[in-house]
Amino acid sequence: MEAKTDVPTSPMEVTRGLREACMSCSLHELCLPRGLSGHDLERLDTLVDRRGPHHEGDHLFRVGDRFESIYAVRAGSYKSYTVDSEGREHVLGFHLPGDLLGLDAIYPSHHLCNAMALDTSTVCALPYDQLSILSGEISGLRVQIMRLMSKDLADTATLAGDFTAEERLAAFLVGLSSRFRERGYSPREFNLAMSRRDIANYLRLATETVSRVFARFEKDGLIEVERRAVRLLDLPRLQSLCEAMGGLQR
Amino acid sequence: MEAKTDVPTSPMEVTRGLREACMSCSLHELCLPRGLSGHDLERLDTLVDRRGPHHEGDHLFRVGDRFESIYAVRAGSYKSYTVDSEGREHVLGFHLPGDLLGLDAIYPSHHLCNAMALDTSTVCALPYDQLSILSGEISGLRVQIMRLMSKDLADTATLAGDFTAEERLAAFLVGLSSRFRERGYSPREFNLAMSRRDIANYLRLATETVSRVFARFEKDGLIEVERRAVRLLDLPRLQSLCEAMGGLQR
DNA sequence: ACTTAAACTTGATCTAGATCAAATACCCGG
DNA sequence: CCGGGTATTTGATCTAGATCAAGTTTAAGT
Numbered sequence: 001m002e003a004k005t006d007v008p009t010s011p012m013e014v015t016r017g018l019r020e021a022c023m024s025c026s027l028h029e030l031c032l033p034r035g036l037s038g039h040d041l042e043r044l045d046t047l048v049d050r051r052g053p054h055h056e057g058d059h060l061f062r063v064g065d066r067f068e069s070i071y072a073v074r075a076g077s078y079k080s081y082t083v084d085s086e087g088r089e090h091v092l093g094f095h096l097p098g099d100l101l102g103l104d105a106i107y108p109s110h111h112l113c114n115a116m117a118l119d120t121s122t123v124c125a126l127p128y129d130q131l132s133i134l135s136g137e138i139s140g141l142r143v144q145i146m147r148l149m150s151k152d153l154a155d156t157a158t159l160a161g162d163f164t165a166e167e168r169l170a171a172f173l174v175g176l177s178s179r180f181r182e183r184g185y186s187p188r189e190f191n192l193a194m195s196r197r198d199i200a201n202y203l204r205l206a207t208e209t210v211s212r213v214f215a216r217f218e219k220d221g222l223i224e225v226e227r228r229a230v231r232l233l234d235l236p237r238l239q240s241l242c243e244a245m246g247g248l249q250r
Numbered sequence: 251m252e253a254k255t256d257v258p259t260s261p262m263e264v265t266r267g268l269r270e271a272c273m274s275c276s277l278h279e280l281c282l283p284r285g286l287s288g289h290d291l292e293r294l295d296t297l298v299d300r301r302g303p304h305h306e307g308d309h310l311f312r313v314g315d316r317f318e319s320i321y322a323v324r325a326g327s328y329k330s331y332t333v334d335s336e337g338r339e340h341v342l343g344f345h346l347p348g349d350l351l352g353l354d355a356i357y358p359s360h361h362l363c364n365a366m367a368l369d370t371s372t373v374c375a376l377p378y379d380q381l382s383i384l385s386g387e388i389s390g391l392r393v394q395i396m397r398l399m400s401k402d403l404a405d406t407a408t409l410a411g412d413f414t415a416e417e418r419l420a421a422f423l424v425g426l427s428s429r430f431r432e433r434g435y436s437p438r439e440f441n442l443a444m445s446r447r448d449i450a451n452y453l454r455l456a457t458e459t460v461s462r463v464f465a466r467f468e469k470d471g472l473i474e475v476e477r478r479a480v481r482l483l484d485l486p487r488l489q490s491l492c493e494a495m496g497g498l499q500r
Numbered sequence: 501a502c503t504t505a506a507a508c509t510t511g512a513t514c515t516a517g518a519t520c521a522a523a524t525a526c527c528c529g530g
Numbered sequence: 531c532c533g534g535g536t537a538t539t540t541g542a543t544c545t546a547g548a549t550c551a552a553g554t555t556t557a558a559g560t
Contacts, residue, residue: 084494090411104407106400136386149399150356156406157354161340162454204412206548211509244334456518461539
C-alpha cells in the first residue's frame with residue numbers, strides 16, 4: 001500500500017508539498033504565475049488553496065453556487081456545462097491543467113455553469129477578493145489575468161461560428177493537440193478524457209454524428225481512434241480541414 | 251450650417267466638451283466609470299481619447315491591427331466580425347453605447363476581428379497600458395474591468411449553445427430590448443441598426459430564415475416589424491420562447 | 501464467469517434550415 | 531422623376547445533420 005497522499009506525514013511528503021508550489025509547478029508558463037519573479041510568486045503562492053482530488057463525476061461547483069474563488073486546473077480535467085430548461089445539456093468547454101475556471105462568475109457573483117471532473121483531478125483555488133487585491137499590487141499578475149481572460153473570450157468566439165461537423169471535429173482535435181503540446185505531452189497521440197456525448201454537446205452535434213465523423217476521418221487516414229485513444233496521423237490535413245475556423249479551438 | 255463638432259471653438263463647444271466627460275456621461279453606470287468616485291473618475295477621464303464620428307461602414311479596427319486601446323462605445327453602434335478562409339462572414343457581436351470593444355485582442359496584442367460602425371458612431375479610446383497601470387491604483391476600476399470581461403464571457407457562452415432559429419431570434423430581440431432598457435430607451439420599440447444579413451450571420455442562420463422567422467413572429471402577434479423598425483408586442487411570450495437560453499443574449 | 505447498464509457504432513429515415521430562384525421594395529444619385 | 535443597385539421577402543427544392551432504431555462493445559458489479 002502507498003501512503004495516503006493528502007496528508008504530509010514524512011519528509012518525502014514535505015518535499016512533495018514543495019514541488020507543488022507555484023514556483024516549481026510545471027504549468028508555470030501557462031497559468032497565473034507566468035512572468036512573475038520569485039518574491040511575487042511567493043505572495044501568489046500564499047493565496048493558493050490546493051483542493052481535490054475530485055473523482056470522475058464530482059462537481060467543483062454548480063450553477064447558483066456563490067462565487068468565491070477562481071480555479072486553476074492542476075491535474076486531470078474538467079468540463080463546464082449548463083442544462084437548459086428543456087433538460088438539454090450544453091458543454092461550454094473542457095479544461096486542462098493550467099486553464100482557469102469560473103471567470104464568467106465574477107460579474108454575477110454566482111456561478112452560471114457547472115464544472116465536473118472528467119478524471120481524477122485537482123485544482124488550485126484562488127479566493128477572488130484576495131487575488132483582486134494582489135493583482136493591484138503586482139502588475140505582472142494583472143497582465144496575466146487579463147491575458148487569460150482575453151484568450152478565453154477569443155476562443156469562445158471561434159466556437160460560436162457557423163461551421164460543418166467536419167470542420168468542428170477537426171478543429172477540436174487540432175485544438176486539443178496543441179494544448180497537449182503546450183503542456184509537454186504528445187500532440188500526436190492522446191486520450192480523450194470526455195465521452196462522445198460530451199464532445200457532441202460541446203460541438204453542437206449529435207453523438208451519432210461525432211461517431212460517424214470519427215469513422216470517416218479514420219477511413220480517410222487522418223486519424224486512428226479506438227474508443228478514447230486517438231492518434232493523429234495527418235495533422236497538416238486536419239489543420240487544413242479547419243483552417244476556416246482559424247486553425248484551433250478549445 | 252452648424253459648427254464642426256470635432257474642434258471646440260466656442261463657449262458652447264466647451265460646455266459640450268464638459269458634458270462629454272465621464273463624470274457627466276449618461277453611460278456612467280454601464281461603462282468603466284461605474285462605482286468610481288470623483289477623483290478617480292477624473293484620473294480615468296484623462297486617459298480617454300474621444301474619437302469619431304465614424305460613419306456607416308467605417309472601421310474602428312481590423313484584423314491584424316496592432317492592439318493599443320480598448321474602446322468604449324459612446325454613441326451609435328458597431329458590429330465585430332471575422333471573415334473566414336472561405337470568405338464567409340461571422341458576426342461576433344453588436345456593440346451599443348457603454349459596451350467595450352477590443353478585449354479579445356489583449357492576449358495576442360493584435361486584433362482578431364474587425365469592428366465596423368453600423369451607424370454614425372463615436373467611441374472613447376482607452377490606451378491599454380495606461381489603463382492597466384491605472385487599474386493597479388484604483389481597485390474599483392479593476393473590479394469593473396473584470397466584471398465587464400466576465401459578462402462578455404458569459405454572454406458569448408450563451409450564444410455558443412445549440413438552439414432553434416426561433417429561440418435564437420427571440421433571444422436576440424429580448425436581449426436587445428433589455429440592453430435598450432438599461433440605456434434608458436424604450437424596451438418595446440426600437441430600430442435595428444443592423445441588416446438582416448448581419449443578424450443572420452450573428453445567429454448562424456441564413457438571411458432568408460431570419461426573414462421568415464420575423465414574418466412568423468409577426469403573424470403570431472409577437473412583434474410588429476417594418477424594415478428596421480421593431481415593436482415587441484408580447485415580451486412575456488418572447489421571453490418564454492427563449493427561456494431555454496437563459497433568457498437573454500447580446 | 502454472468503448480468504446489467506452504459507457507451508459507442510451503424511443503418512434507415514426525417515426535418516429544420518440551407519440553398520436556389522424570383523419577385524418586390526427601397527434607396528440614392530443624377 | 532427615373533434607373534440601377536441593394537436589401538428584403540417569398541416560394542420551391544435540397545441536404546447536412548438530427549432523430550429513430552437496433553446492434554455491439556466495454557466496464558463494473560456480484
